[in-house]
Amino acid sequence: MKLLLSYFLCSQVAVIAFAPTTTNSGSTHSALLAEKVDEHESAEVSRRSIFSAFTATGAAMALVGMSPGTALADTDVESFLQSGQVSMPMGVSGQAGKSRPDTGIYFRDGSEVSRDTRSGNVLAEIVLGATSSDPTAVLASFTSPWPLAKGSLFDVECRDSSTGDSAFLSLTSKVNGKSVADLPSSFFTNNLFSSTGRFSFYGPPTDVKVKKSYMDGDNRVIELGFSILSQSTGAEIPRLAIVVATVPEGTDEAVMLATSATATRWRKGVEKDVRKTAESFKANASPKTGMKVRVKRTDDYDLA
Secondary structure (H helix, E strand, C coil): CCCHHHHHHHHHHHHCCCCEEECCCCCCCHHHHHHHHHHHHCCCCCCCHHHHHHHHHHHHHHCCCCCCCCCCCCCCCHHHHHHCCCCCCCCCCCCCCCCCCCCCEEEEECCCEEECCCCCCEEEEECCCCCCCCCCCEEEEEEECCCCCCCCCCCCEEEECCCCEEEEEEEEEEECCCCCCCCCHHHHHHHHHHCCCHHCCCCCCEEEEEEEEEEEEEEEEEEEEEEEEEECCCCCCEEEEEEEECCCCCCEEEEEEEEEHHHHHHHHHHHHHHHHHHHEEEEECCCCCCCCEEEEECCCCCCC
């Protein structure tokens, strides 16, 4: 598989540099692949797409004398196989940056995120203070009209891949004993829009504007607008969001639920779904048991 992928990656360089092969719409195979990744914001590129592009563009390699065993030195093959992204540019058509956002979410060992397809209820048992000697298990829940997102790109996230409507969990840095009511709005937005955050996959969001900030019981609610970059066009896409944050008892981090949609979708009525999802959010310390709290180990976690 790695050999075939290397063949495919090299062929993309040859196609763009020497003999661009177009479809009826005038897009190169490389552009089609980029648009596919952008449309779904998925962590995986189907093998069928890879082999299709491989077949259509393989002949171009002969023009530059590349052999099937040739690999691009700056290409992270494992990253591409797992997420559809590369840690370094893939020729002239690659995307620079990380292969996976960091939301700070760690699952408790033995647990899985779940969603009831009938009610839309989502439940995840996560670990706060994961790097400390006394981590705390927290049950986080919300109700979502969108299905669970699958793939290595996502932790706890529900989304509609055709519209981009979504809701996901994220942790903040330490609050140092403060309540969510005492923290400035910038604390939450800085954490949410950090360079490694979920919304920064193609670059940090711009035009971040807090419209409202208030308390709803023990939860801090922030309504805001921002813009993110489109991978395929580089254009800024305005989004509106409602962020709900709470600090579970016995912890020193805030759990956030960020629910958002494009400004266009918001005006068409999806705002009610976003608000309903935000209002359903809860995060409380898990019931105490005799079992030690352990972090579920995966290749994606780095607790160093």
